[in-house]
Amino acid sequence: MLIRSRRGWEMAERDATPEGVFHDRRRLLRGMGMLPLMAGTLTLTACGEDAAAVSSDDPTAGLYPVQRNPTFELDRALTDEAEATTYNNYYEFGSHKTIWRAAQELPLRPWTVRFDGMVEKPMDVDIDTLIKAMPLEERLYRFRCVEAWAMAVPWSGFPMAKLVEYAKPLSSARYVVMSTFGADHYPAPGLRQRWYPWPYQEGLTIQEATNELAFIATGLYGKPIPKQNGAPLRLVVPWKYGFKNVKSLVRFHFTDKRPTTFWEAIDSNEYGFWANINPEVPHPRWSQASERLLGTGETMPTRIYNGYGEYVADLYKGLEGERLFT
Ligand SMILES: Nc1nc2c(c(=O)[nH]1)N[C@H]1C(S)=C(S)[C@@H](COP(=O)(O)O)O[C@H]1N2
Numbered sequence: 231m232l233i234r235s236r237r238g239w240e241m242a243e244r245d246a247t248p249e250g251v252f253h254d255r256r257r258l259l260r261g262m263g264m265l266p267l268m269a270g271t272l273t274l275t276a277c278g279e280d281a282a283a284v285s286s287d288d289p290t291a292g293l294y295p296v297q298r299n300p301t302f303e304l305d306r307a308l309t310d311e312a313e314a315t316t317y318n319n320y321y322e323f324g325s326h327k328t329i330w331r332a333a334q335e336l337p338l339r340p341w342t343v344r345f346d347g348m349v350e351k352p353m354d355v356d357i358d359t360l361i362k363a364m365p366l367e368e369r370l371y372r373f374r375c376v377e378a379w380a381m382a383v384p385w386s387g388f389p390m391a392k393l394v395e396y397a398k399p400l401s402s403a404r405y406v407v408m409s410t411f412g413a414d415h416y417p418a419p420g421l422r423q424r425w426y427p428w429p430y431q432e433g434l435t436i437q438e439a440t441n442e443l444a445f446i447a448t449g450l451y452g453k454p455i456p457k458q459n460g461a462p463l464r465l466v467v468p469w470k471y472g473f474k475n476v477k478s479l480v481r482f483h484f485t486d487k488r489p490t491t492f493w494e495a496i497d498s499n500e501y502g503f504w505a506n507i508n509p510e511v512p513h514p515r516w517s518q519a520s521e522r523l524l525g526t527g528e529t530m531p532t533r534i535y536n537g538y539g540e541y542v543a544d545l546y547k548g549l550e551g552e553r554l555f556t
């Protein structure tokens with residue numbers, strides 16, 4: 231099958247070895263030396279080893295850092311900023327992990343976010359108007375990719391419940407479908423790969439979207455969120471596999487029909503709609519029992535709902551017959 235042979239998940243396991251991460255980082259440092267202006271601000275730690283590509287010309291730069299919400303505690307150290315911002319999945323820019331450089335070409339302004347479908351009134355809202363209308367806070371969340379790598383990062387942003395309130399959905403709406411930019415906004419190289427069902431879209435039930443944990447990120451590590459991590463607006467649902475956390479959003483569509491999501495359309499046998507994290511439900515091609523921490527190569531046991539069951543397990547009561555976990 232063409233699609234299967236073109237997919238990148240298989241590569242990911244190999245790339246995710248500590249060796250892969252090490253070589254990616256060396257490439258990053260070399261790349262930044264050659265292109266000092268591209269990344270804006272270069273952050274170096276005391277030992278001069280780590281670097282992070284952070285854009286300093288973002289009009290929202292003055293909003294950060296924002297106050298941390300102390301409710302959400304981690305069971306592990308924060309991932310190095312240089313790792314979290316140089317080891318990414320973002321198929322619009324390519325199916326490998328080092329898309330961070332290509333992603334710098336994404337234009338962030340003008341950026342319009344559409345709210346449509348089953349809403350009181352469809353709206354097109356400018357990103358800066360939207361961000362100003364939202365209460366920003368910082369949250370430390372664990373993050374678990376379906377490929378079995380994991381990280382822990384400080385997101386800045388706002389509860390998705392606030393965005394749903396802002397959109398004013400009709401009471402008949404049951405799902406919210408979120409989409410990434412398409413070639414009309416910016417013809418990113420991956421969008422030419424026509425066998426993918428662009429634009430990348432994901433969906434949540436309204437109950438999931440208004441759960442306390444569901445978050446819309448606009449920042450990362452106390453700064454505007456880097457392009458490679460999904461600037462200017464990106465979903466964060468830490469109890470679900472990484473592919474649900476759709477990046478660079480341009481549209482929130484409210485509907486009463488469950489959408490077919492991007493990876494579900496590519497292979498529904500491997501990637502379902504719910505995609506909740508569960509160590510006991512293996513991916514068809516690998517175990518989900520443990521996860522590798524980005525940067526250190528350390529392994530930890532994976533927890534059901536990524537350890538967030540106290541917040542989200544109730545969402546799935548009565549749905550036990552559904553395929554909730556892959
Ligand atoms: N638009 C878009 N969103 C996306 C992806 C993508 O390819 N395109 N990849 C997903 C996957 S598989 C993961 S693991 C996370 C990775 O987020 P990070 O690069 O910030 O760690 O983004 C998710 N969101």
Ligand SMILES: [Mo]
Binds near residue numbers: 319375376471472473
């Ligand atoms: Mo992922």
